[in-house]
Amino acid sequence: MSGHVHEHIDSTKTYVVVLLALLVATVVTTLVAFVDLGNFSVVVALLIAVCKMMLVALFFMHVRYSTRLTKLVLIGGLLWLAILLLLTLTDFATRGWLNTAGK
Amino acid sequence: MNTAAVQERTNYLNESYGLKSWLLTKDHKRIAVLYFITISVFFAMGGVFASLIRTELLTPPGDLVSSETYNKLFTMHGVIMVFFFLIPSVPATMGNFFLPIMIGARDLAFPRINLLSWYLLIVGGALAIFAMVAGGVDTGWTFYTPYSTTYSNSYVIATALGIFVAGFSSILTGLNFIVTVHRMRAPGMTWFRMPLFVWANYATGVIQVLGTPVIAVTLVLVFCERVFHIGIFDPALGGDPVLFQHLFWFYSHPAVYIMVLPAMGVISELVSTFSRKPVFGYGFVAFSSMAIAVIGFLVWGHHLFVSGQSLYAGLVFSFLSYFVAIPSAIKVFNWTATLYKGSISYATPMLYAFGFIGLFTIGGLTGLFVASLGMDVHVTDTYFVIAHFHYVMVGGTIMAYLGGVHYWWPKMTGRMYPEGWAKLSALIVFIGFNLTFFPQFILGYLGMPRRYHAYPDEFQVLHVLSTAGASVLAVGYLMPAIYLFWSLRYGEVAGANPWGAPGLEWQTASPPPTHNFDKIPVVTQEAYDFSKVAGEVIEVG
Numbered sequence: 138m139s140g141h142v143h144e145h146i147d148s149t150k151t152y153v154v155v156l157l158a159l160l161v162a163t164v165v166t167t168l169v170a171f172v173d174l175g176n177f178s179v180v181v182a183l184l185i186a187v188c189k190m191m192l193v194a195l196f197f198m199h200v201r202y203s204t205r206l207t208k209l210v211l212i213g214g215l216l217w218l219a220i221l222l223l224l225t226l227t228d229f230a231t232r233g234w235l236n237t238a239g240k
Numbered sequence: 241m242n243t244a245a246v247q248e249r250t251n252y253l254n255e256s257y258g259l260k261s262w263l264l265t266k267d268h269k270r271i272a273v274l275y276f277i278t279i280s281v282f283f284a285m286g287g288v289f290a291s292l293i294r295t296e297l298l299t300p301p302g303d304l305v306s307s308e309t310y311n312k313l314f315t316m317h318g319v320i321m322v323f324f325f326l327i328p329s330v331p332a333t334m335g336n337f338f339l340p341i342m343i344g345a346r347d348l349a350f351p352r353i354n355l356l357s358w359y360l361l362i363v364g365g366a367l368a369i370f371a372m373v374a375g376g377v378d379t380g381w382t383f384y385t386p387y388s389t390t391y392s393n394s395y396v397i398a399t400a401l402g403i404f405v406a407g408f409s410s411i412l413t414g415l416n417f418i419v420t421v422h423r424m425r426a427p428g429m430t431w432f433r434m435p436l437f438v439w440a441n442y443a444t445g446v447i448q449v450l451g452t453p454v455i456a457v458t459l460v461l462v463f464c465e466r467v468f469h470i471g472i473f474d475p476a477l478g479g480d481p482v483l484f485q486h487l488f489w490f491y492s493h494p495a496v497y498i499m500v501l502p503a504m505g506v507i508s509e510l511v512s513t514f515s516r517k518p519v520f521g522y523g524f525v526a527f528s529s530m531a532i533a534v535i536g537f538l539v540w541g542h543h544l545f546v547s548g549q550s551l552y553a554g555l556v557f558s559f560l561s562y563f564v565a566i567p568s569a570i571k572v573f574n575w576t577a578t579l580y581k582g583s584i585s586y587a588t589p590m591l592y593a594f595g596f597i598g599l600f601t602i603g604g605l606t607g608l609f610v611a612s613l614g615m616d617v618h619v620t621d622t623y624f625v626i627a628h629f630h631y632v633m634v635g636g637t638i639m640a641y642l643g644g645v646h647y648w649w650p651k652m653t654g655r656m657y658p659e660g661w662a663k664l665s666a667l668i669v670f671i672g673f674n675l676t677f678f679p680q681f682i683l684g685y686l687g688m689p690r691r692y693h694a695y696p697d698e699f700q701v702l703h704v705l706s707t708a709g710a711s712v713l714a715v716g717y718l719m720p721a722i723y724l725f726w727s728l729r730y731g732e733v734a735g736a737n738p739w740g741a742p743g744l745e746w747q748t749a750s751p752p753p754t755h756n757f758d759k760i761p762v763v764t765q766e767a768y769d770f771s772k773v774a775g776e777v778i779e780v781g
């Protein structure tokens with residue numbers, strides 16, 4: 138089924154810029170790990186990771202130039218991850234709201 | 241050689257011969273046959289475990305097998321039946337065979353990947369069988385932590401690895417179906433002309449692709465904790481055992497719909513064909529499949545009501561669980577409405593369809609019982625839950641599976657099955673099923689816990705009834721195994737369209753040629769349009 142979708146190749150320059158951005162983000166992640174942000178350490182690390190993931194998906198995996206359907210697949214995957222996290226949090230975030238042991 | 245064989249034209253079965261032509265085939269129909277053989281073996285294995293369980297439960301003391309062995313028996317029964325039979329059951333066999341034909345395609349989008357997915361099931365199954373032969377697993381099919389990660393001395397890793405690999409088989413099948421439906425429809429086959437069986441398998445594909453990776457990751461995490469003692473589920477290492485249950489059920493609740501949605505697709509075909517009417521409310525039935533695929537992901541916490549999940553989460557999940565019953569109910573009502581003023585014939589597939597509708601309704605409604613917080617505290621981990629899910633998985637999915645096998649048997653093999661024997665066995669299956677599982681509702685309500693091999697004397701009568709039912713059910717399952725095999729050689733030769741059905745699969749030869757159609761069909765009519773059906777109609781009483 139190849140050949141049907143119009144292939145768009147970015148210039149080498151774009152790829153290099155994205156690569157550099159990814160490397161910088163990695164360095165930042167490492168540096169931030171040494172700063173004590175309490176619970177926010179994880180939040181920051183994950184935020185940076187999400188940005189990196191988007192860069193890889195959009196540029197290296199060509200999602201930026203893909204059909205709307207491909208984008209929908211990507212968004213669907215992210216949405217399902219959100220469902221997993223959010224509904225799991227309905228448990229973990231509300232433990233101890235009631236004064237009964239274990240509830 | 242008989243006369244029929246002489247006039248037989250080239251088809252997917254006689255096009256080439258030899259083991260290699262099968263093991264390296266890229267034909268979706270042959271791969272479907274490979275799956276049929278494979279999952280029949282798994283079904284038989286799971287059945288043997290079930291018989292041993294039921295035999296042990298004939299008497300109150302645990303006398304036939306030790307508790308350790310009993311734990312392994314119900315675990316391996318569950319693992320084999322869920323991951324190696326029910327998950328692949330309808331999609332990998334009938335879905336593989338008919339989804340492309342029903343939309344007028346020559347094959348699935350990725351024939352090679354289709355073959356790969358069969359090999360993955362074989363590798364996964366081999367790993368699971370290795371684990372059983374080496375000593376078995378005793379965690380239950382649910383692998384709850386901390387038992388599975390810290391305490392169990394059985395072959396948890398090998399079994400988990402087997403399920404992990406089989407999971408990829410399921411993902412690839414789902415992916416293949418999704419892409420095929422998007423890209424391979426024949427000219428004129430618009431989305432809303434697709435048979436409901438295709439819709440159901442498409443929705444199932446979405447669940448397979450979105451859900452299965454999570455169980456794969458979860459099993460990897462179990463592996464990491466068991467082998468490398470990385471703290472994920474063990475509180476002593478900073479983990480949380482309830483997290484395992486969240487992750488497990490995030491997949492496994494949707495997985496029950498992987499098992500039942502394709503079965504519902506089969507029922508839509510059967511009800512329409514044997515009422516000679518289009519399915520009532522086609523759009524609703526199609527969308528209800530998609531709704532199930534989505535809502536099915538929002539309810540998993542109903543398995544954690546008594547597991548230490550917060551009460552607030554319990555309320556949210558209980559509330560959401562009621563929603564998932566709505567699309568299922570839409571289907572049941574629409575099938576029933578289809579029968580109204582239909583020209584109904586009681587051929588074997590239709591008997592199975594009736595069985596499905598009745599039993600699935602009981603299974604689904606008891607799902608609502610256990611989805612209500614107060615009721616579930618009483619019946620959780622009892623035989624009530626066992627009865628609930630066997631009504632949907634055995635009374636639902638396996639009924640539809642058998643109905644579909646009979647319905648499409650003439651198409652797949654070119655031979656009719658013996659109608660009299662088939663009707664008799666459908667009846668035996670129905671009676672045996674209810675005798676096995678109805679007493680389990682009562683047992684559970686009275687307090688018989690699941691996964692125990694000894695019980696108080698008061699429960700014996702109901703357990704004996706259940707075991708008797710299981711024996712009847714076994715006869716009902718063995719009969720098709722025998723007469724279908726017999727019919728391959730001696731069955732009446734089937735024409736292209738023995739049921740007078742309008743679907744595209746009936747417009748090509750029985751068995752179909754390797755490329756399904758001599759000429760790619762151009763579709764000009766809606767699904768289930770009986771007004772233009774050509775071809776002979778076999779009269780069945």
Ligand code: HEM
Nearest residue numbers: 496500542543561565604607608610611620621629632633
């Ligand atoms: C109609 C909507 C349904 C609802 C609201 C529902 C609800 C539930 C609930 C609340 C439980 C947990 C009970 C407990 O452990 O105490 C449960 C268990 C179960 N259900 Fe359903 N269910 C539904 C349909 C189905 C279907 C269609 C299937 C399979 C095809 C299914 C398969 C199962 C299985 C396998 C279990 C037990 C898992 C285990 O603990 O081993 N359910 N169901």
Ligand SMILES: [Cu+2]
Nearest residue numbers: 493540542543
């Ligand atoms: Cu569930």
